[in-house]
Amino acid sequence: MTNQAIDNFKSQVFLILNNVPRGECIAYGELAALAGFPNHARQVGAMMKNLPKDTNLPWHRVVNARKRISFPENTEGYLRQKEKLEQEGWVIIGTKLAMKTD
DNA sequence: CGCCCGGCGTGTA
DNA sequence: CTACACGCCGGGC
Numbered sequence: 001m002t003n004q005a006i007d008n009f010k011s012q013v014f015l016i017l018n019n020v021p022r023g024e025c026i027a028y029g030e031l032a033a034l035a036g037f038p039n040h041a042r043q044v045g046a047m048m049k050n051l052p053k054d055t056n057l058p059w060h061r062v063v064n065a066r067k068r069i070s071f072p073e074n075t076e077g078y079l080r081q082k083e084k085l086e087q088e089g090w091v092i093i094g095t096k097l098a099m100k101t102d
Numbered sequence: 103c104g105c106c107c108g109g110c111g112t113g114t115a
Numbered sequence: 116c117t118a119c120a121c122g123c124c125g126g127g128c
Contacts, residue, residue, distance in 0.1 A: 001125080030109055039123045041110040048109060062109080070109040077109065089124075 009037050013044060017057055018084070021099050025097065026060045028070075059085035069095040 012035035020026050024038075026034075028041035028048075037043070048059050060081045064070045069085075071078035073095055082092050091098040 032110090039111085044104080044110065045109045054116090065111055067120095081109090096115095097108095099125060 005037075009040070009043070010047065011037050012036060012056065013047060015016060017059070017062065020058055022058075022062045023090075025067070025085070025090075027062050027065045027067075029065055031062060041065075058084075061088075063097060067097045069097070071095070 002060050009032075013031055016031060016034050017026070025070065028044040029038075032038060032040040034042050035044075044062070046057065048062060051057060051059055069078055069092070078095070085092060
């Protein structure tokens with residue numbers, strides 16, 4: 001990965017993520033792939049991890065491929081993400097997102 | 103260079 | 116549902 005690529009990757013991810021409509025969600029891998037870098041799901045996760053808490057990005061709409069919140073239940077991140085998702089109409093059971101399966 | 107670990111992914115049991 | 120396997124890629128040491 002060249003520095004150039006990293007920048008593209010990041011901006012792409014941000015762009016795409018910012019365009020994920022309310023009520024929808026996307027997987028880390030999807031995001032990476034759409035950004036032009038398949039198999040970089042973990043890298044996306046790393047990014048989410050660095051986002052400031054006051055970010056305006058819909059990071060909560062990012063879930064793993066099994067459509068589950070990628071945080072152990074009852075952890076900070078888990079709770080915050082769950083809240084946001086529920087506010088957007090999702091039904092969450094444990095770490096799993098139900099309904100609106102599209 | 104190797105080894106381990108992560109907001110991951112897919113398959114199988 | 117859990118539990119592994121194996122693949123992937125950066126980062127830290």
